[in-house]
Amino acid sequence: MNDTSPSPGRPPTDTPLLEVRNLGKYFGNVIALHDVSTTVLAGHVTCVLGDNGAGKSSFIKTLSGVHPPDSGQLLIDGEEVRFASPRDALDTGIATVYQDLAVVPLMSVWRNFWLGDEPKKGFWPFRRIDIPKAKRIAKDELRKMGIDIRDTDQTVGTLSGGERQSVAIARAAYFGARVLILDEPTSALGVKQSAVVLRYIVEAARRDLGVIFITHNPLHAYPVGDRFLILNRGQSLGNFAKDEITQDELTKLMAGGAELHELQVEFAKTR
Secondary structure, X not given: OXXXXXXXXXXXXXXXXEEEEEEEEEEOOEEEEEEEEEEXXXXXXXXXXXXXXXXXHHHHHHHOOOOOOOEEEEEEOOEEEOOOOHHHHHHHOEEEEEHHHOOOOOOEHHHHHHOOOXXXXXXXXXXXXXXXXXXXXXXXXXXXXXXXXXXXXXEHHHXXXXXXXXXXXXXXXXXXXXXXXXXXXXXXXXXXXXXXHHHHHHHHXXXXXXXXXXXXXXXXXXXXXXEEEEEEOOEEEEEEEHHHOOHHHHHHHHHOOHHHHHHHHHHHHHO
């Protein structure tokens, strides 16, 4: 059995920041999600795993206010909520970092951190961006995530893939996110950069955020995850706490388990 006590800095709590109950989403006759349930606790990481077409994107978009659910409930702090738009979800504290939209490569690090919400100084009509303050806060918040940027004027495009993700994560945490959804943050990265991002995920949880880590890779999910939701064709194959499933079992469920065994038997016969 695995130890599921909270990691250092993770508060012990039984009250979910976000609870998903029997969530369903349909596009005509296509079942995007059906009867999906899980919980997200403060200071913990809930991993949502599945291959392409499993329903991960629909899950993200339903939680982030892009698509309203057709059935089921979303609860924040035990109270049911319905989002009319992504802005509604963001105002409630649910922030989503999409892999391909996390940063603007040709903009500086500090500009990417603020993206139009820079601190201002002075009075109208002479009000202007407080650049020294904006740079200082951006650098301090990134340092809290474990990354030390020497020059926040450098463009984000000069950073590594893992460091770019850290800018987006630090930005979301600073602007009041309580639940942070990370869309496949390690899928386009090598081994070392993936490890960097996984450290940032743990650090975000240590800052009392509830993290939803979307991935297709159980080897990335298991070391950082506290709960695992496995999707297949829009349906849940299971919603497990860490002490309820081993890494091997998680990998087998992700890989199709019985389907792969049948395929191996079929290949053996043909040979």
